[in-house]
Amino acid sequence: MVTLKELPEEEYFLPGNAACAGCSDSVAIRLAFKALGPRTVFVVPACCTSVIQSPFPFTAFASPCLNIAFEAAAAAASGVAAAYERRGVKDVTVLAWAGDGGTADIGIQALSGAAERGANFIYVMYDNESYMNTGIQRSGSTPYGAWTTTTPTGKKQHKKNLPLIMAAHGIPYVATACVSYPQDLIAKLRKAKEMKGTKYVQILAPCPPGWRFPTDKTIEMGRLAVRTGMWALFEIENGNFALSGPSAALVEKAKRKPVEEYLRMQGRFRSLTKEDVIVIQEWIDKMWEKYKKLQLDV
Numbered sequence: 001m002v003t004l005k006e007l008p009e010e011e012y013f014l015p016g017n018a019a020c021a022g023c024s025d026s027v028a029i030r031l032a033f034k035a036l037g038p039r040t041v042f043v044v045p046a047c048c049t050s051v052i053q054s055p056f057p058f059t060a061f062a063s064p065c066l067n068i069a070f071e072a073a074a075a076a077a078s079g080v081a082a083a084y085e086r087r088g089v090k091d092v093t094v095l096a097w098a099g100d101g102g103t104a105d106i107g108i109q110a111l112s113g114a115a116e117r118g119a120n121f122i123y124v125m126y127d128n129e130s131y132m133n134t135g136i137q138r139s140g141s142t143p144y145g146a147w148t149t150t151t152p153t154g155k156k157q158h159k160k161n162l163p164l165i166m167a168a169h170g171i172p173y174v175a176t177a178c179v180s181y182p183q184d185l186i187a188k189l190r191k192a193k194e195m196k197g198t199k200y201v202q203i204l205a206p207c208p209p210g211w212r213f214p215t216d217k218t219i220e221m222g223r224l225a226v227r228t229g230m231w232a233l234f235e236i237e238n239g240n241f242a243l244s245g246p247s248a249a250l251v252e253k254a255k256r257k258p259v260e261e262y263l264r265m266q267g268r269f270r271s272l273t274k275e276d277v278i279v280i281q282e283w284i285d286k287m288w289e290k291y292k293k294l295q296l297d298v
């Protein structure tokens with residue numbers, strides 16, 4: 001278990017950057033630096049992170065970062081990892097850091113290819129559940145019922161389960177995390193760092209302007225996502241599935257909060273009908289039945 005005391009005091013994610021107030025992507029980046037240290041090379045496609053990181057003279061990362069085309073994070077990270085391997089450099093962690101649009105949608109081809117080749121890097125998808133950088137368009141990772149500018153009456157499809165899709169590639173490590181549980185997040189990134197091959201970590205990243213909630217509620221929103229079961233924390237290590245952190249105690253439905261508690265805190269769900277809430281609750285319960293079975297299968 002990671003303790004807060006052992007975390008480095010140094011900050012490699014620098015202040016004065018372009019992130020919105022309450023941005024959990026920036027919290028995740030800060031934690032990733034604390035978990036992995038400054039010998040980390042980021043590969044960032046077009047997304048909020050590239051805007052946060054790159055504008056000169058306010059560049060926000062105290063380590064190298066390759067900004068790359070929207071669809072190309074995993075392809076570029078494969079190349080960077082191969083170059084370090086060729087040069088015999090062993091102490092650098094290559095970390096692709098992409099949004100849900102750049103991962104679940106346009107980036108999935110490069111990511112799937114890299115996973116199939118076993119390219120040696122960590123891929124983080126910070127999941128703010130929409131294309132935020134370009135003005136809140138829906139992605140394959142936007143949940144059912146959510147308002148976005150391209151789903152003005154609420155999205156009609158459920159969120160894609162990318163962690164399980166990545167696990168189907170047979171990669172050594174898949175994990176989900178949330179900025180509201182920093183120790184769990186750090187422990188998972190550190191574990192990924194010690195493994196060879198493609199490691200995939202999906203971090204739920206509540207976004208105040210995109211989800212329509214006050215900027216001081218970011219961490220609370222992540223906690224509610226986990227406590228209602230809307231977001232499950234788990235690891236799939238060499239094919240073995242295990243719920244982790246607070247999610248490990250939520251297998252029985254009665255332990256989870258009703259999803260309404262999460263939905264009513266966010267403006268993006270303001271127009272949901274009672275039937276929509278039932279659809280979402282049933283989807284959660286079905287997912288958890290699956291997780292329960294996956295856990296038992298191990």
Ligand SMILES: Cc1ncc(C[n+]2csc(CCOP(=O)(O)OP(=O)(O)O)c2C)c(N)n1
Nearest residue numbers: 046047048070099100101102130131132133
């Ligand atoms: C091929 C291509 N299509 C569209 C764009 C415009 N674009 C830049 S960032 C972005 C959205 C990124 O969304 P996501 O990956 O979810 O990251 P977020 O902005 O939410 O951090 C889009 C559509 C682009 N840069 N390249």
Ligand code: SF4
Nearest residue numbers: 019020023048132207
């Ligand atoms: S739009 Fe959301 S993810 Fe993007 S910088 Fe702002 S708070 Fe962060």
